[in-house]
Amino acid sequence: MTHKPVLLQETIDHILGDPNGLYIDCTLGGGGHLQELMSRLSEGARVIAIDRDINILEQTRQQLADDRIRFVHADFKDLKQILNKEEFANVDGIMIDLGVSSFQLDTPERGFSFHSDADLDMRMDTSQKLKAWDIINTYSEAELANIIFKYGEERYGRIISRAIVQARENKNIDTTLELAEIIKNAVPAKYRREKHPARKTFQAVRIAVNDELGAIEKVLPQALEALKSGGKVGIITFHSLEDRMVKKFFNEKSRNCICPPQMPVCTCGGQRAKVKLVNRKPVTPNEEECLINHRARSAKLRVAQKI
Ligand SMILES: C[S@@+](CC[C@H](N)C(=O)[O-])C[C@H]1O[C@@H](n2cnc3c(N)ncnc32)[C@H](O)[C@@H]1O
Numbered sequence: 001m002t003h004k005p006v007l008l009q010e011t012i013d014h015i016l017g018d019p020n021g022l023y024i025d026c027t028l029g030g031g032g033h034l035q036e037l038m039s040r041l042s043e044g045a046r047v048i049a050i051d052r053d054i055n056i057l058e059q060t061r062q063q064l065a066d067d068r069i070r071f072v073h074a075d076f077k078d079l080k081q082i083l084n085k086e087e088f089a090n091v092d093g094i095m096i097d098l099g100v101s102s103f104q105l106d107t108p109e110r111g112f113s114f115h116s117d118a119d120l121d122m123r124m125d126t127s128q129k130l131k132a133w134d135i136i137n138t139y140s141e142a143e144l145a146n147i148i149f150k151y152g153e154e155r156y157g158r159i160i161s162r163a164i165v166q167a168r169e170n171k172n173i174d175t176t177l178e179l180a181e182i183i184k185n186a187v188p189a190k191y192r193r194e195k196h197p198a199r200k201t202f203q204a205v206r207i208a209v210n211d212e213l214g215a216i217e218k219v220l221p222q223a224l225e226a227l228k229s230g231g232k233v234g235i236i237t238f239h240s241l242e243d244r245m246v247k248k249f250f251n252e253k254s255r256n257c258i259c260p261p262q263m264p265v266c267t268c269g270g271q272r273a274k275v276k277l278v279n280r281k282p283v284t285p286n287e288e289e290c291l292i293n294h295r296a297r298s299a300k301l302r303v304a305q306k307i
Pocket of ligand 1: 003004005006026027028029030031032033034050051052053056074075076077097098099100101124215
């Protein structure tokens with residue numbers, strides 16, 4: 001299945017500025033957003049397209065074959081290092097479309113899916129050491145419960161983590177289907193009849209393997225620094241924790257003082273607002289898009305403009 005870009009027009013409409021400018025796509029994936037952006041840019045534009053997944057980067061590089069794009073295999077958390085001196089603080093627009101792409105989910109051997117059997121992997125960057133196997137087979141019951149509850153928002157996190165620890169007393173849990181079966185047998189029968197009971201746990205383990213929240217926390221201030229005055233950054237999130245981080249960061253940077261309201265005098269040194277919120281409320285997909293693309297249902301786009 002090809003990846004359907006979420007909030008496609010809305011994202012490009014929001015971040016587009018100078019058609020001859022410099023843009024960054026931090027999450028290239030199948031290049032859906034980038035292709036739309038390229039179609040609206042002029043000959044003189046330059047784009048840096050980043051993905052930490054070398055397979056998807058190479059595949060999309062061949063498909064797009066556009067001289068205006070520089071493709072970079074890297075983690076966007078290192079954005080400042082990726083840009084050269086002349087590019088830094090000169091960027092017109094940045095887009096970040098978080099999460100996994102359908103390419104990753106639909107390649108069984110990558111171990112992201114609970115529908116097909118594969119080694120427990122889930123790494124976006126396959127040169128990374130930590131795999132899902134390590135988390136499932138070596139983390140303590142409390143650590144597992146914490147990951148599953150926090151990143152998966154899974155109400156049966158404790159029951160599932162106990163079942164994982166019990167199962168691995170006999171033998172290591174090596175594959176995606178072994179893990180999915182352990183989860184299925186651990187949760188109440190009623191829950192099994194709803195959506196697939198392993199869905200939230202797989203999401204949680206994936207977020208932990210790829211330190212997805214850590215990467216967002218690191219990229220936000222760098223994205224702001226990289227923009228030129230008037231430049232815009234648009235971020236699409238799919239998880240409440242991700243959205244909360246982006247919202248808090250944008251809100252803080254849009255205020256002239258970040259002291260708590262009960263403080264009688266300003267002690268933050270009178271921070272000056274660095275961004276303007278382009279929209280107070282996040283942009284969300286309409287019903288039609290949600291019907292065509294299930295993944296879109298939890299998407300939220302937030303955009304900030306550098307002052
Ligand atoms: C949702 S997909 C992007 C889809 C893309 N916008 C499109 O329309 O085809 C997210 C992509 O970002 C990549 N990615 C996720 N976190 C990353 C990070 N920290 N650094 C670089 N790439 C990352 C994933 O490997 C994946 O290919």
